[in-house]
Amino acid sequence: MSTSLPVSQPAPASHRVYGPSALGGGLHRFWSLTFMLARTEFKLRFFGSAFGYLWTLVRPLLFFGVLLFVFTDLLHINSKAIPHYPEYLLESIILFTYFQETTSGSVASLVGRENLLRKVRFPRLVVPLSVALTALFNLCMNLIVVFIFILASGVEPRLSWLELPVLVALLVIISAGVGMLLSALYVRFRDIQPIWEVISQILWYGSPILYTVQTAANKHLFGIPFSRILVINPLGAILTQARKALLDPNAPSATRAIGGNARLLIPFAITAGLFALGLWFFNREAPRISENL
């Protein structure tokens, strides 16, 4: 009955099978899976729509147009007080959109990939990180438009524009960190979705997007200048620094807004802390994600 075994190959060493993990399985596979999922998602997003990618752009642009009209034409705010206000508004919207897209996209990402998670062994972290990567593709496309807009409005290209990749990297880190945390939490608590919608709304108004750190310079909260509080928020720090680097060399840097290099460590620490928390929690949950879905 028994068929003869094949010509003696060296017997491979036996190794133990562990359950699924957040990372694991080799860096190459991790990257190719993340990239593949992100790419597919990017491709599918506007599948079947006539203008395809353009819609990713139209939405923030339209939103930008409405805000600009309301704030400058109807309310006459900001337009004079803040140099390059329209450019600042557009650039901030685009950067914040990245944060929002990554975090709210991550929330249900694991649940949405249930089929894969239950049928294939692969590093679980691929799922939320691919969301961050898809959003990064969109951000890169949108930034091209932002730069066209900035140049058209008469801002000269400067060397400080090179700060942008660093700022985007920080933005990716904080967004991915929050994304990891939310996606793993959502597997346990479905309330995360509405909760996050609210928080994300608060962050939108709480970050210097419609206004700048200077807008409320002489207001205080708990005895701390309001401008400093804005920059404690890492998103606020990134947006403030981006304003100085891209648009207006005379605008306050994140360091100046928070009042010194040492204090700048606070938003950095929050960024690093959120990323570490997200990674830790995700890693802790990873082995049981596929059974808790």
Next chain:
Amino acid sequence: MPATTEPTAAPAVSVEGVSKTFRLPHQQYSTLKERVLHPLRSTTYDELRAVQDVSLEIASGEFFGIVGRNGSGKSTLLKCIAGIYGVDRGRISIAGRLSPFIELGVGFNPDLNARDNVIINAIMLGLSRKQAMERFEHVVAFAELEGFMDLRLKNYSSGMMVRLAFATAIQVDAEILLIDEVLAVGDAAFQQKCFEEFFRLKREGKTIVFVSHDMYSVERFCDRAMLMERGCMTQIGDPRVIGRAYHELNFGQLAHDAPAESHSASGTAITDAWFENERGERLTSASQEDSLSMCFEARLGEDVSEPVFAVTLRTELGHTIIVARSDQHGHASGSFKAGETVIARFAIPNWLTPSRYMLTPSLAREGTGESALALVEDMASIVIHGTGSGGILELPIDVTLERL
């Protein structure tokens, strides 16, 4: 180099005392609010012991089947071996590269064309993008879908889709393959191709572990099989023995608590069973030359779509000679309404050896779950007379003698 003796082939898969328990919270959704309002309540869990203390070893190059009814824990065990679920107790070791997937066509997206889907699926299965591109032509050729590659998957027929999935899956670089359910797919010609592919994998010394309800493929391919029931391994060994035990598990159980004329809760009943010849005359005995039909009449007590009519022919000693099912060759049986009466006929060439045979008709719901609607054990019998050769079957034989 010392002249080593036989390499003591480490088992390809070794499972030692593995248990897996799922904790199912009583409330489906434990929301944050419930947590806050009832901090203690949500700590109550139902424990589902999906796999209990299973140990087995699968040799390198072996084809191993895992069979069992729905919910018996066989898929969970497969997922534990694949590393998709972690185990609670025990350990699993493997020797060799393990395929990371357990099902065909995972990650197929209906909105993308076939080309993209093949590449995506291949990457999921562990190939690099470059390897996936290189093997793309093989996939297309194997699936025989040249010219359909730019078609979106949602426009594929289900048969085409599984062909594509199968063709992609066999490109995986693994020595140990784990497969849940689907083995041979597509039309008859493609099924044959799948079978050949399995024999090729077998010759190449790959180890395959598969979970199936399809006893035919288990008996055809497997060197060994195991039967699972309620998370435990109840039997392991020859696939034919396991196949028989599986059928008994499915139909036997029902027969024991059923009265002579079996009524399921829904009122479905098998009302009659008999043998007949080609002229439709009922027979209680037949000579070997007569053609023979195994028939039964069933009355449906509920609306059923695609039920499976089946008969089992056994000798007086209880050896199963024939199992015939209405879905054997992918035939659809259609939909039936409650109150309908159906006669099922299974015609066979009468190659039975002289003896008495018992007919067990059964009717089951569609699908692999084999949930029986009605079954009556040994409902009819027939005596075949003639001169026997001593074997179980009296096949027509052409004898040639060649003098050299």
